[in-house]
Structure formats: C-alpha cells, structure tokens
Amino acid sequence: MNKTCFNGLFRLNRKGEFNVPYGKYKNPTICDEENITNVHEILKDVTIENKTYTYSEKFIDENSFVYLDPPYRPLSKTSNFTSYSENNFNDDNQKELAQYFSNITRKGAWAMLSNSDPHNTNPDDNFFDDLYSKYTIKRVKAKRSINSKGNSRGEINEILVTNY
Incomplete structure (x- = not known):
C-alpha cells in the first residue's frame, strides 16, 4: 500500500x-x-500475533530491545491523526503507554519510544517531558512529507525517549 x-x-x-x-x-x-x-x-x-502492545510484555526480558512507535500526539487541531483505525489514541492512552514503558524497563529491557514534540507548536507543553522525566529525552529532526499543503512539508522535531 x-x-x-x-x-x-x-x-x-x-x-x-x-x-x-x-x-x-x-x-x-x-x-x-x-x-x-x-x-x-x-x-x-x-x-506473528495481532494483539495489543501490552500482550507482548510477557515475552520481554533483559535480552529484549523494544521500540515503541505509537500514534503520535497531535500538535494542532488540524493534525489530529491519532490512530490507524476507528479507535483513537488519546492522552490517557499515552499515559498507559508510559506505564508500559516503565514496566518493561523494570524487566531489564532496553526501550526506545518516538513521538511528536509538543514544543514545535507550544514551548510550554511539557506533556512528554513530564511523562518520561525519569528517562532520556532527545529531540531529533524528522522530515514530514505528508501535508495537504506542499509548502508546509519539511523538518520538525520529534522526541526519542530511551531508558538507557
């Protein structure tokens, strides 16, 4: 596709x-x-299992590397794509995912998560900084090629959260 x-x-x-x-x-x-x-x-x-991400926790141990790429938190009202299906992935789901990140960290797994950086549009929005304050957060440039306006495509910041 x-x-x-x-x-x-x-x-x-x-x-x-x-x-x-x-x-x-x-x-x-x-x-x-x-x-x-x-x-x-x-x-x-x-x-290959078609389950929720939480199902995978029983397979994860200190020899695991887990990369989490959830539906990104919207940066604006017009960028409200938060799911690949009819079920939205909202801030409560982001908090549940952060708990999962902590759970697999306690199991000794190496973990990395990517998401949008709210600082792109609101420097005072510390949602992820607060949610993952115990972990390393890096801001990285990411190219965006999907936008209804061609001149609005380009680089923006994303966050990478790691437990290492």
Whole structure:
C-alpha cells in the first residue's frame, strides 16, 4: 500500500474504511520477488500475533530491545491523526503507554519510544517531558512529507525517549 497510496499513507476513516487516494507514481515496484523470498526465509519460524502492545510484555526480558512507535500526539487541531483505525489514541492512552514503558524497563529491557514534540507548536507543553522525566529525552529532526499543503512539508522535531 505504501508503494501506491498518496505519500505512502495508510489511514482509515471513522467507519473503519480505507480512505487514502492513489499516489502519483509512474512505475512503483509492488511485488519485489527477491525481497519477498528473503522475508519468507527470515520469518519462516516466527509467529506473528495481532494483539495489543501490552500482550507482548510477557515475552520481554533483559535480552529484549523494544521500540515503541505509537500514534503520535497531535500538535494542532488540524493534525489530529491519532490512530490507524476507528479507535483513537488519546492522552490517557499515552499515559498507559508510559506505564508500559516503565514496566518493561523494570524487566531489564532496553526501550526506545518516538513521538511528536509538543514544543514545535507550544514551548510550554511539557506533556512528554513530564511523562518520561525519569528517562532520556532527545529531540531529533524528522522530515514530514505528508501535508495537504506542499509548502508546509519539511523538518520538525520529534522526541526519542530511551531508558538507557
């Protein structure tokens, strides 16, 4: 889907229906046979679960590295994309995720989380700084290619939270 949809975007509307227009790609590679074969080899003894992130906690130990990439907290009222389905991921969910981050930290796992940086639009919004105050927070530049206005695309800050 990311090879043919507008800017590689995947999104569902409130009814749970896919609603992204076609991208303007001249000759996208949709079926990469070599890559599919390689992925098949790597995943042939892997079980993939379709569960909530909390389900994974029982598999995590001190030998684990966990990267969390939740729906990002909106920076403005017009950037309110907070889910890939009809279920929103709000501030209460962000707080639950922070608790999960603490739980897996106590288990000895190495953990990293990315999210939007509220300081992009409000320097006084310390939501994540407060939520992850016990951990390392780095602000990094990230390119944005999805925006209805082409001249509004570009670099903004994101946060990376680590427990190491």
